[in-house]
Amino acid sequence: AQSVSQHNHHVILSEAASLELGCNYSYGGTVNLFWYVQYPGQHLQLLLKYFSGDPLVKGIKGFEAEFIKSKFSFNLRKPSVQWSDTAEYFCAVIHTPNFGNEKLTFGTGTRLTIIP
Amino acid sequence: KAGVTQTPRYLIKTRGQQVTLSCSPISGHRSVSWYQQTPGQGLQFLFEYFSETQRNKGNFPGRFSGRQFSNSRSEMNVSTLELGDSALYLCASSALQATGEAFFGQGTRLTVV
Numbered sequence: 001a002q003s004v005s006q007h008n009h010h011v012i013l014s015e016a017a018s019l020e021l022g023c024n025y026s027y028g029g030t031v032n033l034f035w036y037v038q039y040p041g042q043h044l045q046l047l048l049k050y051f052s053g054d055p056l057v058k059g060i061k062g063f064e065a066e067f068i069k070s071k072f073s074f075n076l077r078k079p080s081v082q083w084s085d086t087a088e089y090f091c092a093v094i095h096t097p098n099f100g101n102e103k104l105t106f107g108t109g110t111r112l113t114i115i116p
Numbered sequence: 117k118a119g120v121t122q123t124p125r126y127l128i129k130t131r132g133q134q135v136t137l138s139c140s141p142i143s144g145h146r147s148v149s150w151y152q153q154t155p156g157q158g159l160q161f162l163f164e165y166f167s168e169t170q171r172n173k174g175n176f177p178g179r180f181s182g183r184q185f186s187n188s189r190s191e192m193n194v195s196t197l198e199l200g201d202s203a204l205y206l207c208a209s210s211a212l213q214a215t216g217e218a219f220f221g222q223g224t225r226l227t228v229v
Contacts, residue, residue: 032216043119044206044220051215090159094216103172104149104216108158 002027004091006107013081014115021076021110023091033074034092034104035065044090050074051096061085086114118143120209120221128227134195137224141188141209147171148190149218150182153204162205165190197228 007022025031035047048059055067065076074091091107121140129135141148149172150162161174165184182192188209194201204225208218 034216036220043222044208046217046219049217092216096215102216103161103164103174104218105161106151106159108156 002093002095002105004093004105004107006089006091006110008110009108010111010113012113012115015083016080019076019078019081019085019112021089021091021112023074023076023107025072025074025091025093025105027093027095028072030096031093032096033065033067035059035063035074035076036090036092036106037087038090038109039087047076047089081112081114083114083116085112087112120207120219122205122207122221122224124224125222126225126227128229129197131197131199131228133197134193135197135226137192137194137205137207137226139190139192139207139209139221141190141207142211142219145209145211145219146188147210147212148184148188149208149210150190150192151206151208152176153206153223154202159206162192194226199228202226202228 003026005024033050036044037047038044050057050067058064063078067074088109088111090109092104094104095102123138147166149164151159153159164172168184179195184190204223206223207221210218
């Protein structure tokens with residue numbers, strides 16, 4: 001079964017620091033990859049996605065992620081974090097192509113706390 | 117366009133009771149998935165419905181069931197509630213089932229006492 005590992009459970013950074021959150025998945029075939037973010041008191045929302053093409057994808061609020069197929073990784077980065085980035089971040093993956101019989105698998109999440 | 121709507125937002129139930137949660141997907145979306153979110157466990161997949169048919173099911177006991185109606189609205193039912201069922205239950209809808217891109221609701225916070 002597919003699994004997703006997020007190595008950092010809780011990350012604490014000061015404002016303006018650079019961020020990198022790790023994500024590795026287990027499946028060796030073709031996948032679609034996602035980062036979702038859950039701000040305090042808000043619903044889970046899509047931060048960025050990778051389907052194909054350029055392995056460096058850009059999302060909202062200055063976030064980017066790099067897909068490295070050889071390492072089964074999809075790490076999330078931001079050069080300079082802000083206090084408003086405090087949230088929980090989830091990596092997710094799904095096999096592709098699929099016939100609608102595959103489920104989106106999530107990592108356990110990384111809680112990011114930004115200190116002003 | 118309205119987002120995914122889940123009702124109720126909060127529920128407190130007693131052990132042994134049953135509960136029904138509701139989810140209205142984004143208009144035009146035919147795929148609805150349900151997840152259980154707990155601290156430390158992350159999001160655990162419950163099941164997915166597409167055009168009123170259950171397409172996928174996670175590793176949860178038979179006490180957890182669901183259904184989808186012809187208008188794509190979905191309900192999730194948990195019978196014989198246990199304390200461990202306390203969690204945030206999330207519903208997500210998708211326009212294209214196979215891509216994995218999902219839009220989530222605010223969730224229903226279920227507390228079992």
